[in-house]
Amino acid sequence: MTLHTFLTTSALALTMATAAAAQQTLVYCSEGSPEGFDPALYTSGTTFDAAGQAVYARLVEFKTGTTEVIPGLAESYDISEDGKTYTFHLRPGIKFQTTDFFTPTRDMTADDVIFSFMRQLDPENPFHDASGGTFEYFNAMSMPDLIESIEKVDDLTVAFKLTRPEAPFIANMAMDFASIMSKEYADQLLDAGTPDMLNQQPLGAGPFAFVAYQKDAVIRYRKHEGFYREGLPKLDNLIFAITPDASVRYQKLKAGECHVMPFPNPADVAAMKSEDGITVQEQEGLNVGYMAYNTQQPPFDNPKVRRALNMAMDKQAIIDVVFQGSGEIAKNPIPPTMWSYNDAVEDDAYDPEAAKAMLEAEGVTDLSMKVWAMPVQRPYNPNARRMAELIQADFEKVGVKAEIVSYEWGEYLDRSKDVDRDGAVLLGWTGDNGDPDNFLATLLSCDGVGGANRSQWCYQPFEDLIQKAKTLPTQADRAKLYEEAQVIFKEQAPWATIAHSKVFMPMRDEVQGYKVHPLGLHIFTEVSLEN
Amino acid sequence: MLKFFLARLLTFVPTFIGVTLISFAFIRVLPGDPIIVMAGERGLSEARYQELREQFGFDQPLIVQFWDYLTGILHGNLGMSYVTKKPVWDEFFALFPATVELSLCAIVIAICLGIPAGVIAAVNRGKFFDRALMSTALVGYSMPIFWWALLLIIVFSGNLGWTPVSGRIDLLYYFPDTTGFMLIDSLLSGQKGAFASAVDHLILPSIVLATIPLAVIARQTRSAMLEVLGEDYIRTARAKGLAPIRVSGLHALRNALIPVVTVIGLSVGVLLAGAILTETIFSWPGIGKWMVDSIYRRDYPVVQGGLLLIAGMVMIVNLIVDLLYGVINPKIRKR
Numbered sequence: 069m070t071l072h073t074f075l076t077t078s079a080l081a082l083t084m085a086t087a088a089a090a091q092q093t094l095v096y097c098s099e100g101s102p103e104g105f106d107p108a109l110y111t112s113g114t115t116f117d118a119a120g121q122a123v124y125a126r127l128v129e130f131k132t133g134t135t136e137v138i139p140g141l142a143e144s145y146d147i148s149e150d151g152k153t154y155t156f157h158l159r160p161g162i163k164f165q166t167t168d169f170f171t172p173t174r175d176m177t178a179d180d181v182i183f184s185f186m187r188q189l190d191p192e193n194p195f196h197d198a199s200g201g202t203f204e205y206f207n208a209m210s211m212p213d214l215i216e217s218i219e220k221v222d223d224l225t226v227a228f229k230l231t232r233p234e235a236p237f238i239a240n241m242a243m244d245f246a247s248i249m250s251k252e253y254a255d256q257l258l259d260a261g262t263p264d265m266l267n268q269q270p271l272g273a274g275p276f277a278f279v280a281y282q283k284d285a286v287i288r289y290r291k292h293e294g295f296y297r298e299g300l301p302k303l304d305n306l307i308f309a310i311t312p313d314a315s316v317r318y319q320k321l322k323a324g325e326c327h328v329m330p331f332p333n334p335a336d337v338a339a340m341k342s343e344d345g346i347t348v349q350e351q352e353g354l355n356v357g358y359m360a361y362n363t364q365q366p367p368f369d370n371p372k373v374r375r376a377l378n379m380a381m382d383k384q385a386i387i388d389v390v391f392q393g394s395g396e397i398a399k400n401p402i403p404p405t406m407w408s409y410n411d412a413v414e415d416d417a418y419d420p421e422a423a424k425a426m427l428e429a430e431g432v433t434d435l436s437m438k439v440w441a442m443p444v445q446r447p448y449n450p451n452a453r454r455m456a457e458l459i460q461a462d463f464e465k466v467g468v469k470a471e472i473v474s475y476e477w478g479e480y481l482d483r484s485k486d487v488d489r490d491g492a493v494l495l496g497w498t499g500d501n502g503d504p505d506n507f508l509a510t511l512l513s514c515d516g517v518g519g520a521n522r523s524q525w526c527y528q529p530f531e532d533l534i535q536k537a538k539t540l541p542t543q544a545d546r547a548k549l550y551e552e553a554q555v556i557f558k559e560q561a562p563w564a565t566i567a568h569s570k571v572f573m574p575m576r577d578e579v580q581g582y583k584v585h586p587l588g589l590h591i592f593t594e595v596s597l598e599n
Numbered sequence: 600m601l602k603f604f605l606a607r608l609l610t611f612v613p614t615f616i617g618v619t620l621i622s623f624a625f626i627r628v629l630p631g632d633p634i635i636v637m638a639g640e641r642g643l644s645e646a647r648y649q650e651l652r653e654q655f656g657f658d659q660p661l662i663v664q665f666w667d668y669l670t671g672i673l674h675g676n677l678g679m680s681y682v683t684k685k686p687v688w689d690e691f692f693a694l695f696p697a698t699v700e701l702s703l704c705a706i707v708i709a710i711c712l713g714i715p716a717g718v719i720a721a722v723n724r725g726k727f728f729d730r731a732l733m734s735t736a737l738v739g740y741s742m743p744i745f746w747w748a749l750l751l752i753i754v755f756s757g758n759l760g761w762t763p764v765s766g767r768i769d770l771l772y773y774f775p776d777t778t779g780f781m782l783i784d785s786l787l788s789g790q791k792g793a794f795a796s797a798v799d800h801l802i803l804p805s806i807v808l809a810t811i812p813l814a815v816i817a818r819q820t821r822s823a824m825l826e827v828l829g830e831d832y833i834r835t836a837r838a839k840g841l842a843p844i845r846v847s848g849l850h851a852l853r854n855a856l857i858p859v860v861t862v863i864g865l866s867v868g869v870l871l872a873g874a875i876l877t878e879t880i881f882s883w884p885g886i887g888k889w890m891v892d893s894i895y896r897r898d899y900p901v902v903q904g905g906l907l908l909i910a911g912m913v914m915i916v917n918l919i920v921d922l923l924y925g926v927i928n929p930k931i932r933k934r
Contacts, residue, residue: 497640
């Protein structure tokens with residue numbers, strides 16, 4: 069080290085130490101750049117971390133580290149007897165952030181809530197097309213069909229009238245697309261002729277106020293002094309240092325250039341755990357990796373054939389090789405951390421001999437099939453090609469020849485939806501809102517055939533249960549129906565459920581109060597740094 | 600000289616049209632629909648898909664889409680990114696200075712080390728220095744950038760702690776972008792230590808990016824020098840009793856520079872290709888990473904506009920190289 073570098077580094081360290089004593093600044097080595105700062109326009113977790121969770125707040129929120137929905141900007145809500153009207157009672161005195169580009173003159177009211185949703189719902193709203201108008205989550209959660217009207221009862225009360233009872237509606241309100249924006253700020257942007265700035269300079273009522281973004285490099289935030297949760301956030305400054313490469317994130321964490329990093333390489337986790345000064349938190353992810361048969365094509369239209377193939381699959385080997393231990397065998401289509409998970413369901417045990425006999429009993433001999441391997445890496449499937457190879461070898465043992473096919477990701481998603489698709493598709497799902505409906509109805513309902521339901525499976529007894537569960541008001545009643553639905557799913561086996569992955573979050577020892585979020589969000593509201 | 604310049608400038612027109620067409624066709628030849636990629640596993644309804652197709656203009660015949668693109672370019676409009684919803688032009692120029700800064704440092708390192716290495720190797724042909732330098736150059740040329748960068752980070756940042764791991768400046772410093780060039784902005788900011796921090800952050804990425812051009816320049820200089828050193832006028836210069844350093848450093852090198860300058864010009868393309876990996880590893884916010892991300896996302900306007908602008912930059916650099924030939928060798932500009 070040269071003298072100059074030494075002196076500079078020492079001076080920096082001294083300055084940082086002095087600054088740290090007065091100000092708590094946490095550096096988070098994020099995995100990528102946000103696509104923008106309007107959480108309603110995007111669907112990626114990276115954008116939700118940088119915009120939805122840091123800057124904005126919602127009427128209801130997920131309790132940190134869980135999928136339990138708790139009051140947020142609304143201190144309470146009522147549901148009408150017919151389950152079609154949700155009335156939210158807003159907390160008085162909610163402050164929007166004061167920044168270099170906006171100073172609010174009033175507290176949050178029902179007008180802000182109505183604006184936040186109408187800009188997505190109403191094509192005539194001046195902000196509907198301001199930044200391209202692709203409100204994908206709002207559309208994907210069927211909000212345009214579901215919301216009949218949004219009415220201001222008084223300044224602090226707002227009523228959502230729905231076209232049908234929809235129990236997951238409350239969980240949807242905790243999602244990032246439901247972030248509440250300041251109408252006053254939006255009006256200012258509109259007057260200035262720059263409505264697209266809503267996507268570039270975000271302003272909300274969340275824990276941190278946006279300071280600056282240098283594209284692909286750094287995002288800076290500072291504490292929102294008027295945040296509605298007493299004593300929070302604990303940090304004075306939050307910095308996202310955008311670091312796309314996982315190995316480099318690890319080096320930065322080791323060197324103390326960042327305090328927290330997401331998405332470590334599975335191969336690095338063991339080394340991180342033994343590293344001085346680094347703690348690795350872990351939790352089961354809210355996801356499932358599966359292989360979907362095309363249940364409309366023989367012989368996969370026969371549940372016994374599907375179950376036989378499931379029995380031929382050595383899932384433990386897949387967990388060991390593909391997930392390198394960072395996963396667990398999936399037996400249900402929803403993850404174990406989700407309410408209504410039916411632990412009583414028994415998985416089809418790995419038994420190649422029995423599988424072979426079962427196939428022969430069903431008259432299936434010399435079966436050739438395709439196994440589709442995703443071209444991308446996902447938490448629910450870190451290496452689809454390797455997984456497909458293991459499945460191919462397992463199927464070979466029971467006399468089934470499997471050919472592995474793959475396509476470019478867009479093509480893969482498109483072709484795998486096809487009802488006439490040839491072969492079984494490896495895919496998966498990460499939950500959006502912690503509601504079982506988000507897995508069971510999205511991925512296995514009759515409506516999803518030819519779309520997100522890659523098994524093309526429409527089975528009325530299952531369908532009746534999940535549709536009824538949507539309309540019941542209490543979680544306990546809904547859970548019973550979902551538990552039954554999982555039993556039917558296992559009997560019918562439209563998928564081979566393969567794995568739920570674990571999520572690892574390495575961080576420096578001085579980071580206190582961080583909780584891994586099951587929805588994959590990275591939230592720093594309750595985090596502090598130990599001096 | 601002006602005639603020479605204008606003649607070279609005229610060749611820009613067909614190249615520009617060709618690049619426009621290729622950049623438009625290139626991204627569309629790749630399989631993968633941007634709307635499907637955008638929707639991901641979640642998917643979207645047929646009605647919504649058609650709505651978005653219409654919104655992005657994909658329902659129009661290709662020729663109409665190309666015409667819209669072409670007229671947009673002629674009006675200075677490269678379109679809006681499907682992803683960030685920001686003008687391609689703004690995004691490019693927000694990121695371009697970072698790539699230029701890194702590439703310039705890399706090329707300076709490559710030239711300052713590559714040419715002397717080539718000259719030393721040529722003068723010592725067949726001796727230890729020649730073999731050592733050329734073997735090192737071959738290793739440098741063959742080194743996978745990704746691996747090389749990680750190795751340097753682990754050794755110099757992780758183990759020795761001499762350099763920062765990644766980024767352009769320590770996060771402690773915060774000042775608005777004035778020029779986009781961190782070295783200049785850090786000086787303008789007046790913040791103590793900012794410039795030194797910016798320099799520290801440039802060291803490893805510049806070395807990594809310079810490695811391949813350095814090897815190429817060294818090898819090219821050596822072979823050009825060997826050719827020139829066998830010429831009659833060099834023998835004459837030696838016979839006149841000129842000092843060896845004057846013979847090889849002045850008489851031989853100047854004449855050997857033409858192919859070296861060509862290689863330096865061509866290295867700009869190599870630098871941009873290398874920048875893609877270097878920028879990703881060192882979290883360097885430049886256009887290399889921006890282009891790769893946009894290809895994965897099938898962000899047509901960014902890929903098209905980015906390719907066009909990068910091609911434009913390469914063309915300008917090659918024009919400068921052509922003009923330099925004239926400066927180095929007056930015979931060329933008279934042709």
